[in-house]
Amino acid sequence: MTRTALINIDTQLSFLHREFWQEEHLPAFCDAMTTLITGCASRGVPVVDIFHVNDTSGGPFSLASGYVAPMAFLTHQPAVTFYKHVHNAFTDTGLDYWLRARDINHVIICGMRTEQCCETTARVASDLGYQVTFVSEATLTFPMTHKGITLDCAMLRHRTETVLEGRFATVKTVSETLESI
Template identity: 60%
Template sequence: MSKSALIVIDVQDSFLHRPFWSDVELPRYRSNQLALIAGAQARGVPVVYILHQNLDGDGPFSAASGFVKPMAWLPDAASVTFTKHVHNAFTDTGLQAWLDARGIEHLIISGIRTEQCCETTTRVGSDLGYEVDFVSEATLTFAMTHPLSGRVYSPQEITAKTELVLHERFASIRTVAAVLARLDAEVCSHA
């Protein structure tokens, strides 16, 4: 039984209805996300889908919107799906109990948005004692404008900042290929 789990965060239709949505980076992200999911499944690693639902309001993240569901291209691959109401995937979701009941010690983080729910889940997961691999090439984010300077930061700049602040503090920054190689090595060491 694998001691790893792949966490796929907020890959949901809600984002398609946000004003900042851009599909410029989507082909690269989708390819990497699908490769990571397929690789995890092939190695017997559970895949956990996390969806975000706001408890108040009527926007695209509300239950009433009908958009709090996986994007159409995401495979029906989840071992389990949890719904969160805050930025991290642990608070009030049951995720930690589910992971602990299965002896999971290692988390592989992917999904949407790199610097928001993916980064926050990484930090909380690390603080809870999990070993975390952050697969930034299997995360997606969007350009953002600084509130004081007005400077626009590209998705690549935001991702680089996230990698910088997480690496060797809260996670190891890995590629899809490196994570899958690590999973293969774990299987061989337990054989």
Template identity: 60%
Template sequence: MAHSALLIIDVQLSFLHRPFWSSSDMPAFEQALTALIEGCQRQDVALVDILHDNGDEGVFGLQSGLVKRMPFLTHTPQVTFIKHVHNALTESGLHEWLHAREINHLIIAGIRTEQCCETTARVASDLGYRVTFVTAATLTFAMTHAGRTLSAADLKHHTETVLIDRFAAIRTVEQCLAEITHSAVSG
């Protein structure tokens, strides 16, 4: 039987103070993430909050007072980890915590789809975890490089394309919760 944990990555106030912040996709993200959290709670999946502290004096530094969860998150996590790099598993203590609890399946959700969420999925896969990436429960923002802008939808599609069948299973909220139920029944 798979022992699962939902990683809720970087859903923190810091983002509200970045110049690229856009609230246009927030309602759908909040709804998907809330449904995922509630479904995982019903199935005794460990809820793990991950916050990012980059160690400087900006909005991602602890002293800013912004390295805390967004107010729509009302769940009680089993544990909270502070990370200092893009992935949640390196030097945060998370990998050791998961290993001690024999958790071998990670569900990835949170803020920036193509950065901290994708990077965590890749590292988790390399460490031997089974990874489920719930794209609807991730959030990102348009990015421009060399005169070309990729929308949030473009970035999400790119992340799914590079993760699927290599690093993670790509699932909707409903598919993810159904698989957890099936795992519990068959395990």
């Protein structure tokens, strides 16, 4: 039997205070996240909130900033909240122990920085033996430039879906995910 949890990664106010913040894709992200969270909660799937903390920087990801908190559109009550200090949600957080103690063997990944914390968490979850569903529709990212080449949000999302699908995760839409629970 599959037991599922929704892992909501880094959907926090800290990002509003970063130089790369853009609101272009925010409305669609908020709609997808809200639908996914509401749908999971109505099906008895626990929602786990993960927040990124960097207390050494003194910036918007430090606990002292007050920005390590849910974005305003999130109104759900998480089953549990963990704080991470690296890109994935498992290292030194207690998430793996919490999931295993509840016999959860399937995780649904959503949240912020599609190609960074969400993708890295999906890869680690797979390596730890979890069945992983990656809902890229309910992830948000921002354009990135390297060596003069900029990847826009759609390109980053496509790249992440390409490297995860069939290797580390099954990529699904919000509606596909909710139908499969």
